[in-house]
Amino acid sequence: MFNSHDYTKYIDMAVNYVSEYSFKVFGALAIFIIGRWAAHKITAVSKKLMIKSKLDKTLVEFSESIVYFILLLAVIMAALNTLGVATTSIVAVFGAVGLAVGLALKDSLSNIGAAVLIMMFRPFKIGDVIDAGGAHGTVEDINLFSTTISPVDNRTIIVPNSRIIAANITNFSKKEQRRIDHIIGIGYDADLKLAKSVLLEILGNNERILKEPAPFVGVSELGESSVNFTVRAWVKTDDFGEVNFALLEEIKLTFDEKGITIPYPQMDIHINND
Structure with missing residues (x-):
């Protein structure tokens, strides 16, 4: 049976326990609440600075998550430390778990590392x-x-x-301008000077082909069955696809009108009757 002395003893113990740990609990809660608020504020400020620095949107969002996670983790560790919890053992456990997860997800982590490089260097x-x-x-x-x-x-x-x-x-979109390169062949019996002037005229009349750098047409090869011209023209990057295809079509149609032949691949065979 408990006597009055025992009741007083346990009540005193409970009061001492509550008074001792209540301050720790309130302190830990205060650290967590204030710390989380501060983490939000610091993260918001860092996000604004990254946006002002004109960083990629994906990099900003990724960095924002990382900054907030690290700050919140530090706040939680500080709160647990206030409660008297041995945080060193928790860190060791997290380290072991992190190592195991890292080994299991090494391919995924390599993709994350690659994503960070893409966001940083922005190729x-x-x-x-x-x-x-x-x-x-x-x-x-x-x-x-x-x-x-x-x-x-x-x-x-x-x-x-x-x-x-x-x-x-x-x-293909990094630069504002791109160069179109074509090899155009004509027959050996075709008028070379006429073909060159026609090519230059086609390039000069196309409004989407830039005047600077100037278009270029020159004989680049005396091939097995054709005389080959190198045709180069600069266009805006957005116009590259359309101009590239349209230019080939216009060259073929104009050559047909001018009687300039574009030869098929051929081979001359000489038979010795002897």
């Missing part, structure tokens, strides 16, 4: 036409694991970021 952005990772088309989306590319036939190709970073990246 391309959404809307650019690129050739990367075995795919050619317009970039539709860039996330932490993959890049979505849409070819001209409106397919959707999802390429892992690590595969893109591991090989060459050709960006």
Whole structure:
């Protein structure tokens, strides 16, 4: 049976326990609430600074998440430390779990690392036409694991970021101007000077072909069955596709009108009757 002395003893113990740990609990709650508020504010300020620096939108959102996660983790550790929890053991557990997860998801983590490189160095952005990772088309989306590319036939190709970073990246939209290059062959019996003047006239009359740098036409090869011209013209990047195809069509039609032959591949065979 408990006597009055025992009741007083346990009540005193409870009061001491509550008084001792209530301050720790309130302190931990205060650290967590104020710390989380501060983490939000610091993250918002860092986001504004990144936006002012004209960083890529995807990089801004990714960096914002990382900054907030790190700050919130620090706040939680501080709150647990105030409660008297041994945070060193928790850090060790998180480290072991992180190592195991890292080994299990090494391919995914390599894609995340590649995404960070893409966002930092910006070899391309959404809307650019690129050739990367075995795919050619317009970039539709860039996330932490993959890049979505849409070819001209409106397919959707999802390429892992690590595969893109591991090989060459050709960006067709990076520059404001692109050069059209064609090899045009004429027959050996055709009028070379006429063909050259016709090619220059075609280039000069096309309004979408830039005057500077000036178009170029020159004999580049005396081939096996044709005299080959190198035809070069500069256009705005957005006009490249249409002008590239239209130019070939116009050259063929004009050559037909002028009687300038474009020979088929052929071989002359000489038979010795002896």
